[in-house]
Amino acid sequence: MTTADSIEQAIAELLPHFGERLSRSQSVCEHHGHGEGYHAQHAPQAVIFAETTEDVAHALRVCNAHRAPVIPFGAGTSLEGQVNAIEGGISIDLSRMTGLLELNTGDMDCRVQAGITRQDLNLLLRDEGLFFPVDPGGEATIGGMCATRASGTGAVRYGTIRENVLGLTVVLADGRIMRVGRRVRKSAMGYDLTHLMIGSEGTLGIITEVQLRLHGIPETMAAAVCQFETLADCVETAVQVMQMSVPIGRMELLDDVQMDACIRYAKLDGYRPIPTMFFEFEGGPEAVREQIATVEAIADDNNGSAFTWSTQAQERAALWKTRHAVFWACLAYRPGYTGISTDAIVPISALTEMILGAKHDIEESGITAPIVGHIGDGNFHTVMLVPPGEAEVEKARALDHKIIARALSLGGSASGEHGVGLAKIGFMPAEHDAVALDVMRTIKRALDPNNILNPGKLLPPPAPPC
Amino acid sequence: MTTADSIEQAIAELLPHFGERLSRSQSVCEHHGHGEGYHAQHAPQAVIFAETTEDVAHALRVCNAHRAPVIPFGAGTSLEGQVNAIEGGISIDLSRMTGLLELNTGDMDCRVQAGITRQDLNLLLRDEGLFFPVDPGGEATIGGMCATRASGTGAVRYGTIRENVLGLTVVLADGRIMRVGRRVRKSAMGYDLTHLMIGSEGTLGIITEVQLRLHGIPETMAAAVCQFETLADCVETAVQVMQMSVPIGRMELLDDVQMDACIRYAKLDGYRPIPTMFFEFEGGPEAVREQIATVEAIADDNNGSAFTWSTQAQERAALWKTRHAVFWACLAYRPGYTGISTDAIVPISALTEMILGAKHDIEESGITAPIVGHIGDGNFHTVMLVPPGEAEVEKARALDHKIIARALSLGGSASGEHGVGLAKIGFMPAEHDAVALDVMRTIKRALDPNNILNPGKLLPPPAPPC
Numbered sequence: 029m030t031t032a033d034s035i036e037q038a039i040a041e042l043l044p045h046f047g048e049r050l051s052r053s054q055s056v057c058e059h060h061g062h063g064e065g066y067h068a069q070h071a072p073q074a075v076i077f078a079e080t081t082e083d084v085a086h087a088l089r090v091c092n093a094h095r096a097p098v099i100p101f102g103a104g105t106s107l108e109g110q111v112n113a114i115e116g117g118i119s120i121d122l123s124r125m126t127g128l129l130e131l132n133t134g135d136m137d138c139r140v141q142a143g144i145t146r147q148d149l150n151l152l153l154r155d156e157g158l159f160f161p162v163d164p165g166g167e168a169t170i171g172g173m174c175a176t177r178a179s180g181t182g183a184v185r186y187g188t189i190r191e192n193v194l195g196l197t198v199v200l201a202d203g204r205i206m207r208v209g210r211r212v213r214k215s216a217m218g219y220d221l222t223h224l225m226i227g228s229e230g231t232l233g234i235i236t237e238v239q240l241r242l243h244g245i246p247e248t249m250a251a252a253v254c255q256f257e258t259l260a261d262c263v264e265t266a267v268q269v270m271q272m273s274v275p276i277g278r279m280e281l282l283d284d285v286q287m288d289a290c291i292r293y294a295k296l297d298g299y300r301p302i303p304t305m306f307f308e309f310e311g312g313p314e315a316v317r318e319q320i321a322t323v324e325a326i327a328d329d330n331n332g333s334a335f336t337w338s339t340q341a342q343e344r345a346a347l348w349k350t351r352h353a354v355f356w357a358c359l360a361y362r363p364g365y366t367g368i369s370t371d372a373i374v375p376i377s378a379l380t381e382m383i384l385g386a387k388h389d390i391e392e393s394g395i396t397a398p399i400v401g402h403i404g405d406g407n408f409h410t411v412m413l414v415p416p417g418e419a420e421v422e423k424a425r426a427l428d429h430k431i432i433a434r435a436l437s438l439g440g441s442a443s444g445e446h447g448v449g450l451a452k453i454g455f456m457p458a459e460h461d462a463v464a465l466d467v468m469r470t471i472k473r474a475l476d477p478n479n480i481l482n483p484g485k486l487l488p489p490p491a492p493p494c
Numbered sequence: 495m496t497t498a499d500s501i502e503q504a505i506a507e508l509l510p511h512f513g514e515r516l517s518r519s520q521s522v523c524e525h526h527g528h529g530e531g532y533h534a535q536h537a538p539q540a541v542i543f544a545e546t547t548e549d550v551a552h553a554l555r556v557c558n559a560h561r562a563p564v565i566p567f568g569a570g571t572s573l574e575g576q577v578n579a580i581e582g583g584i585s586i587d588l589s590r591m592t593g594l595l596e597l598n599t600g601d602m603d604c605r606v607q608a609g610i611t612r613q614d615l616n617l618l619l620r621d622e623g624l625f626f627p628v629d630p631g632g633e634a635t636i637g638g639m640c641a642t643r644a645s646g647t648g649a650v651r652y653g654t655i656r657e658n659v660l661g662l663t664v665v666l667a668d669g670r671i672m673r674v675g676r677r678v679r680k681s682a683m684g685y686d687l688t689h690l691m692i693g694s695e696g697t698l699g700i701i702t703e704v705q706l707r708l709h710g711i712p713e714t715m716a717a718a719v720c721q722f723e724t725l726a727d728c729v730e731t732a733v734q735v736m737q738m739s740v741p742i743g744r745m746e747l748l749d750d751v752q753m754d755a756c757i758r759y760a761k762l763d764g765y766r767p768i769p770t771m772f773f774e775f776e777g778g779p780e781a782v783r784e785q786i787a788t789v790e791a792i793a794d795d796n797n798g799s800a801f802t803w804s805t806q807a808q809e810r811a812a813l814w815k816t817r818h819a820v821f822w823a824c825l826a827y828r829p830g831y832t833g834i835s836t837d838a839i840v841p842i843s844a845l846t847e848m849i850l851g852a853k854h855d856i857e858e859s860g861i862t863a864p865i866v867g868h869i870g871d872g873n874f875h876t877v878m879l880v881p882p883g884e885a886e887v888e889k890a891r892a893l894d895h896k897i898i899a900r901a902l903s904l905g906g907s908a909s910g911e912h913g914v915g916l917a918k919i920g921f922m923p924a925e926h927d928a929v930a931l932d933v934m935r936t937i938k939r940a941l942d943p944n945n946i947l948n949p950g951k952l953l954p955p956p957a958p959p960c
Binding site: 132134135136137176177178179183187188190191200204205206207208210211212213214215216217218219220221223224226227228232243244246267271272273275311312313314315317318319322371373374375376377405406407439440441442443444445446447448452455456459460461463464466467468470471473474475486487 | 598600601602603642643644645649653654656657666670671672673674676677678679680681682683684685686687689690692693694698709710712733737738739741777778779780781783784785788837839840841842843871872873905906907908909910911912913914918921922925926927929930931932933934936937939940941952953
């Protein structure tokens with residue numbers, strides 16, 4: 029059992045090694061007690077600023093000996109309560125570990141420390157003609173993205189973080205340092221520990237270094253906006269683009285309310301607050317021309333407007349900046365409200381039924397909840413805008429549950445990319461069969477027998493015996 | 495401890511359920527005691543022909559109670575000794591489980607029983623305009639391909655089996671049935687048990703059903719052959735195609751000796767026995783034209799011949815049939831000899847050094863060993879042609895070790911796609927760090943505490959304490 033005493037003992041033992049890099053300041057602890065989700069803050073008793081893998085290993089050896097909980101912390105952009113120290117303990121902040129340790133341009137891969145953000149990495153890569161395509165909304169760290177199995181607008185073409193990690197350095201619960209994966213496109217040599225760690229949200233180990241696949245910046249890129257009178261036509265366009273296997277670069281849906289919020293926030297001139305799709309086309313010039321012709325024909329069949337084009341790099345950047353800022357546009361749309369994001373995903377063929385159903389659920393709830401989606405993946409978010417008050421949060425939770433239940437009944441998943449954390453634990457039994465959950469618990473117990481790694485996250489407690 | 499007695503007791507207890515589907519015939523047992531590799535046959539004491547997941551679950555419950563080893567068997571095409579019953583036990587043959595249980599054309603996915611072969615699946619899909627792209631050489635089963643993390647010529651574009659499985663039904667060591675994964679393009683809900691099972695070679699569970707991603711048959715396909723005076727020019731062409739991010743459909747290298755064998759075996763008129771590349775281009779017609787222009791320019795820069803085209807479906811099929819028959823072409827090249835395949839893989843930038851180094855190692859060894867490669871992945875095979883006699887096998891093993899050591903020193907892996915089985919166990923400590931190996935053993939112990947699942951495969955025993 030963890031006690032307040034055991035945590036204090038661990039902190040006392042850690043102090044000589046970390047010195048000023050161990051903080052007990054209230055503001056630092058509170059800052060590390062929450063992400064960007066709506067969960068009540070739970071501050072850790074101390075925060076350690078790690079600079080090396082060995083720092084993390086030392087901290088875990090000490091915490092494991094004292095059975096003190098350890099919560100890894102990157103940029104604090106997670107949405108489902110992943111970093112909240114619900115059982116107290118010690119937060120390990122990796123945001124100073126920002127090194128680009130190795131860059132192999134010939135193989136288009138690199139090794140980074142876990143605390144570098146995707147934006148900073150892309151700045152370092154730009155002059156090499158390379159980029160890293162996984163782009164969740166926030167200024168997330170690469171390590172945090174691995175831990176939560178993040179994705180973003182680029183996943184429809186490049187896959188999620190899962191498809192873009194070649195290997196990891198992970199510190200295990202007992203402080204041992206494990207390196208997994210190799211710099212090859214595939215391997216059939218043993219258990220896939222890399223993918224076991226990705227999405228494990230700090231409950232099986234702490235990721236300190238990541239070997240990433242990179243991609244060449246495409247020769248030609250063009251972005252376009254297309255507007256639709258009905259949501260059904262907009263979604264059906266996305267479904268058909270996917271079913272035709274068009275290798276689309278990005279394809280993002282914004283519903284009428286989301287467009288209204290964006291038009292006001294980003295001063296998007298010339299657009300109407302109706303269902304809208306943002307497209308990006310990438311590749312060689314001929315391939316791009318061909319993709320555009322196919323997608324324009326599909327959109328036209330579904331009563332879409334003529335495409336508005338952004339071919340200059342600056343225009344394109346502005347368009348995607350608008351897309352990445354939807355959360356802020358939503359907050360500005362209802363000042364003083366909290367934004368709570370849903371994250372359901374369904375098979376492509378169920379997308380129209382899903383989105384129209386969600387729109388119906390939203391209207392019925394009376395909550396302002398713009399819809400925005402990585403529609404090519406079948407993944408969409410509603411940003412539920414909630415006025416202050418626990419009853420209002422409850423109403424939003426009920427809407428979220430309704431949307432998730434609908435997604436699960438259509439063969440979908442409760443989270444496309446935000447992860448489980450605290451918020452989605454309750455859906456784990458609906459999403460996974462009891463045996464799979466039990467195997468997850470078996471693996472957790474085997475790798476973290478003292479349950480010090482981010483306790484209380486991801487895995488629901490076993491059902492009590494009848 | 496397993497004893498001959500405990501295996502007999504398990505068989506006696508299994509007989510009432512399986513009746514004639516439990517065979518103890520010597521020929522059946524011997525057939526199940528080896529794959530297509532060179533390892534000495536180890537026959538199981540009995541073979542069970544499973545028809546349902548519940549059959550497998552029943553067998554495992556009984557075998558686990560008696561601690562009798564269980565070895566899953568699909569088509570028997572594995573190359574590294576994966577199916578050999580080295581500790582005796584009961585082989586579970588899944589080749590009667592050939593059902594296509596579910597086909598979702600709108601989502602391009604399907605659910606199959608593990609025993610269906612990729613060829614039979616593709617026959618069932620053809621009229622739907624869909625196909626399954628993972629194509630190892632043999633008539634392998636989908637379940638076996640999952641178990642060994644197989645790939646093939648299509649992996650350069652479509653990924654390996656790893657990227658094409660959405661979910662699995664797995665029977666655990668104690669007979670519990672586990673379903674993992676959902677029919678969505680991505681999910682962030684919990685540990686990735688699907689990828690933990692893929693490549694685990696029957697040591698963590700027996701795969702009985704697979705949810706597969708499918709792909710649309712491309713609008714345009716064109717295959718071409720290009721010949722080179724030097725091996726270096728041929729490999730360099732492949733490296734540059736990958737570094738230019740050309741979305742090539744397939745790209746297979748055959749060295750001078752391999753081409754000589756193929757010309758004789760498949761009566762390839764008009765080709766010379768020199769280093770040769772087989773290409774396939776896929777996509778929309780414009781995209782294909784663009785890819786071809788890029789690749790032709792690269793080949794020309796590297797002194798390649800003019801491309802010989804196969805645009806008709808029949809011609810293309812003949813070309814790829816020749817590629818898939820290289821193993822038989824090699825055996826026919828040295829009648830009476832055994833073919834032992836190597837399977838190293840390196841990062842793309844190390845490919846030229848690797849292949850030229852392997853060619854040097856082969857020449858030094860005096861062994862006839864044609865080189866053929868999934869060159870776009872950095873993966874290549876040499877089919878070492880070995881005359882009868884243990885000393886000759888030893889010579890071949892030494893050459894294989896030399897090639898693997900070279901691959902590992904260049905950051906590569908000992909197996910791109912054939913797996914570990916018995917043959918590569920010795921390389922696990924060179925490929926993985928000691929902590930990673932220990933974590934693999936921890937997971938194995940947690941999920942199969944009685945060590946009944948394919949014992950003696952994949953994981954090396956821990957090093958004795960000093």
